[in-house]
Amino acid sequence: MKHTMKAIAALLVAALTGSAHAAETKPLKVGYNNWVGFIAFFVAQDKGYFKQAGLDVQPKVFSAPGEGLVPLISGDLDIHLSTVDAAILRSANAPGSLKVVALVDTSAGADAVLGGPAVKTPADLKGRKIAVTLGECNEVLLQKALQAGGLTEKDVTLVNMDPDAAGTALKAGNVDAAVTWEPWISQLVGAGNANAVFTSKQAPNVLTDCVVISAQGEKAKKAEIAAFLAAMNKATEFVKAHPDEAAAIAGKALEVPAEDIKGMLGKVTLYDLAASSAQMKGEAAKSADELLIFFKNKGSVDKDATVAGLLAPDFAK
Template identity: 35%
Template sequence: MRKSLLKRVSLSLVLAAVATGAQAGKLSIGHTTWVGYGTLYLARDLGYFKDAGLDLELTTIEEASMYMAAQASGKLSGSASTIDEILKYRSKDFCFKTVAALDESHGGDGIVVTKDIKSIKDLKGKSVAVNEGSVSQFWLSYLLKKEGMSMADVEVQNMTADDAASAFIAGRIPAAVTWEPNLTMVKQKGTGDVLVDSSATPGVIVDVVALSCDVIEKQPADVKALVAGLYKAVQYTKDHPKEAYTIMAKGVGGYLSKPEDLAEAAKGVKFYDQAMSEKLLGTKGKSGDIAEIIKLANETWSELQGKPFAVSYDDLVDTRFVTP
């Protein structure tokens, strides 16, 4: 889902650095730097996975195409990303399914604008910095469509979320789609306003863990341990937030390596507990709210990329492990 300030590495180096092949008792997951993935580190470092016989290896890869390629080649068991991001990679030749919900962006993503822009409709004809092909473009397209507009109504400047924020703060662009800590930075510097953030669009930007289908079938006990450990980590975060954020910060690292920064970023997400996960992903015989996100992602990416996407709920979600 997210890109940090870290320098990208080549795909060959990524593939060489990550684990190889399925192995009982072990799962490997690739992800970008994002606060919502903190519960994976928390459950690992508190021993929740180990206690259930699972060794979880987490690898930071700051580009979706790279960690998805690593997963497709069998170098990774799965990935942590937004549902709309991974949908684009699902095919008959690359089978993976969502087994766990991690978090929902609830204020962590936003659009920063100059003082004269007061509404989404005011973006018409304006230059907007946004990372094409990413969740930022998916979300922007959704917001525009709600106002009867489309991406054709704005002048897109393709930049990463961090570069977009930098260009905005420098006064080179009137609007940018970005995320924390950039939203807070813009407000602190007084260089503009946050026009809208993801708290206004609940349930649209959602992060999940998606594992390769052969891993799910061959290692069901490990998948069960993964989901159960995440539920325990979310509960620990509720009960001991200060301690949880300290552990998460050490694991997630990057721009979130300081506990106070991770704690601030955590204000913009909702970590998914069991009840929330059941509602989002669904349970046996009953589809969840994620079906609507999948439908929206199919429609959005088909329009934006000019080719059909028709990934179904059943293609992308496995509900067997949602309820322990």
């Protein structure tokens, strides 16, 4: 009887402790878009890593990387999974408002300029109607493609669309080419409906995904943000150690077969926190400077804009 009472008491203590722990989880509003490179985010949610870190992550999906940055600055989001170039554009217009605290991945073929049946090379883009997200990383990739074909934006007609809408438009034949991402690349090229005219593998370090926070978010939720990064790091390690299970989790989140996810992962390079810090102190910093120059030349940002303070390689330490 004593053993039974002890067992019951132990169960009650465990239940109460668990309830207390659940009550202690702190809300964290996180924006993201449906992108295979964010596989660690999907895994951390599925495996409970965020909850284990004391967080109640409240996800909100956006159709393009830059869309969540305004809500981030206004305080409607605590964290946004975005792209470095989008953070550069937004912070250049609001200096000191944003900080990139970690790199998640860099695209190495998972973004592409796709052309219809008659568009096979960058030079074939001349005179074509192209769907692209203007002012964001997709336009940067298109610029690289046009340069490879000896062309400029004056040689084509641009239609402003987010990457998913661009893929849909190309599939429907409403545009001649589209700047899009996975899973559209695999789906359209695999079905013989499109050609990969130019990919991010040909433009290294141009499209890099990152974790962005706001200045006010850093002051109010620095501990929670650090816990988020630790959970993401744990998830990244899981992806590398268990690629099949991770692909199944991401496939469910993205509504894509796991086998397709595995193929897509071969087109991105995932960063853990150590690699992220090293990149932000090296190649990613150089790329950020180059992107800033590109945007200045386009007139997207002021000539005196700077990326100083935007990259925070030591935030997680």
